[in-house]
Amino acid sequence: xxxxxxxxxxxxxxxxxxxxxxxxxxxxxxxxxxxxxxxxxxxxxxxxxxxxxxxxxxxxxxxxxxxxxxxxxxxxxxxxxxxxxxxxxxxxxxxxxxxxxxxxxxxxxxxxxxxxxxxxxxxxxxxxxxxxxxxxxxxxxxxxxxxxxxxxxxxxxxxxxxxxxxxxxxxxxxxxxxxxxxxxxxxxxxxxxxxxxxxxxxxxxxxxxxxxxxxxxxxxx
Numbered sequence: 001x002x003x004x005x006x007x008x009x010x011x012x013x014x015x016x017x018x019x020x021x022x023x024x025x026x027x028x029x030x031x032x033x034x035x036x037x038x039x040x041x042x043x044x045x046x047x048x049x050x051x052x053x054x055x056x057x058x059x060x061x062x063x064x065x066x067x068x069x070x071x072x073x074x075x076x077x078x079x080x081x082x083x084x085x086x087x088x089x090x091x092x093x094x095x096x097x098x099x100x101x102x103x104x105x106x107x108x109x110x111x112x113x114x115x116x117x118x119x120x121x122x123x124x125x126x127x128x129x130x131x132x133x134x135x136x137x138x139x140x141x142x143x144x145x146x147x148x149x150x151x152x153x154x155x156x157x158x159x160x161x162x163x164x165x166x167x168x169x170x171x172x173x174x175x176x177x178x179x180x181x182x183x184x185x186x187x188x189x190x191x192x193x194x195x196x197x198x199x200x201x202x203x204x205x206x207x208x209x210x211x212x213x214x215x216x217x218x219x220x221x
């Protein structure tokens with residue numbers, strides 16, 4: 001005897017069967033970007049202007065007198081300044097006058113000498129030995145220091161310079177300005193960069209000691 005199951009419920013009349021939802025249209029793949037060519041930007045990026053730091057000015061001493069200074073030093077095998085070789089003289093008059101009085105600043109103004117040496121050493125140093133000053137070389141720099149009469153600000157710059165092979169018994173000086181010394185051009189330009197730092201070296205520069213004889217002291221007589 002067959003077992004009859006329940007009949008499925010009849011669908012209500014008048015209501016059509018729901019249609020399946022339409023699938024969204026497939027997006028078209030973007031055009032491949034060519035290698036080696038960055039994508040074009042929609043707008044040009046505006047460059048932000050970087051303001052230069054203001055120039056530092058230093059007041060000159062009350063008794064400041066314009067003068068030439070001769071700064072001399074020798075480099076070692078590492079291309080760095082040998083401390084004990086540093087000399088500095090103040091010239092009374094024109095620097096190219098061999099008879100003009102010269103005053104050894106090691107004896108009366110060591111502070112200005114050291115300040116000048118540190119600033120020249122700062123611009124000539126490089127971590128790479130090959131980019132330092134030539135080894136075993138003597139240098140003589142002519143520095144002019146003065147003050148601005150309107151602002152009282154110090155001015156100082158390297159005007160002339162020469163070099164010599166320090167390994168020789170007698171130094172044979174050669175001027176950087178000589179056209180035959182073109183190979184030394186980069187060295188000369190590096191040394192002259194110290195002019196940007198030199199004004200602060202003369203904030204306490206001393207006048208040379210007087211050449212007048214002191215009056216005899218008669219107190220013991």
